[in-house]
Amino acid sequence: xxxxxxxxxxxxxxxxxxxxxxxxxxxxxxxxxxxxxxxxxxxxxxxxxxxxxxxxxxxxxxxxxxxxxxxxxxxxxxxxxxxxxxxxxxxxxxxxxxxxxxxxxxxxxxxxxx
Amino acid sequence: xxxxxxxxxxxxxxxxxxxxxxxxxxxxxxxxxxxxxxxxxxxxxxxxxxxxxxxxxxxxxxxxxxxxxxxxxxxxxxxxxxxxxxxxxxxxxxxxxxxxxxxxxxxxxxxxxxxxxxx
Numbered sequence: 001x002x003x004x005x006x007x008x009x010x011x012x013x014x015x016x017x018x019x020x021x022x023x024x025x026x027x028x029x030x031x032x033x034x035x036x037x038x039x040x041x042x043x044x045x046x047x048x049x050x051x052x053x054x055x056x057x058x059x060x061x062x063x064x065x066x067x068x069x070x071x072x073x074x075x076x077x078x079x080x081x082x083x084x085x086x087x088x089x090x091x092x093x094x095x096x097x098x099x100x101x102x103x104x105x106x107x108x109x110x111x112x113x114x
Numbered sequence: 115x116x117x118x119x120x121x122x123x124x125x126x127x128x129x130x131x132x133x134x135x136x137x138x139x140x141x142x143x144x145x146x147x148x149x150x151x152x153x154x155x156x157x158x159x160x161x162x163x164x165x166x167x168x169x170x171x172x173x174x175x176x177x178x179x180x181x182x183x184x185x186x187x188x189x190x191x192x193x194x195x196x197x198x199x200x201x202x203x204x205x206x207x208x209x210x211x212x213x214x215x216x217x218x219x220x221x222x223x224x225x226x227x228x229x230x231x232x233x
Contacts, residue, residue, distance in 0.1 A: 036224070041229060043120065043227045045224070100146055100163055101160075106157045107157065107158075
């Protein structure tokens with residue numbers, strides 16, 4: 001069965017500091033991994049994805065994520081956080097055999113303080 | 115990226131009435147759309163997969179007679195909450211995948227969500 005875990009409900013970081021939002025996954029076969037961001041009362045916006053290739057994936061707004069197969073992780077990172085990065089972040093996995101089924105983590109609220 | 119439009123963004127209705135939410139893909143054709151419900155503690159629950167020209171596929175535990183889904187064209191899916199009750203109050207989000215892209219790269223594109231409040 002496919003699943004995603006985001007172990008932190010909330011992450012607090014000071015502006016200018018690096019940030020990491022954690023995600024681990026469980027999937028049969030090669031995973032397709034995604035990060036989305038949600039601002040209050042808005043839909044989800046796509047940030048980045050890993051399908052194959054380089055383990056370090058760069059996405060929108062300066063975010064990147066590192067795929068680690070041995071640790072089954074896909075942590076989201078940014079070298080220098082901005083207050084405007086404060087939002088809800090979702091990790092998602094899609095199995096290779098069912099293109100329509102996305103499994104979302106429970107979300108992590110990122111708070112960036114000035 | 116592809117644009118998905120959802121309407122209305124907010125709706126308040128009386129208990130017992132029905133509410134329709136529209137989801138449109140604006141610049142691509144979506145043979146498949148998805149409806150999610152987001153609960154106050156933020157988790158997203160997939161309710162159903164909407165297939166153009168055929169019946170929707172509902173997830174376990176979702177009442178298909180309560181949440182009617184129609185996908186009459188390649189750019190429009192609708193979710194109708196029938197005989198709404200206060201416990202149906204939630205944030206409903208639709209999403210779609212651009213079917214013209216290779217299936218194995220297809221991220222989902224989301225609408226802006228619809229906040230339903232049932233009094």
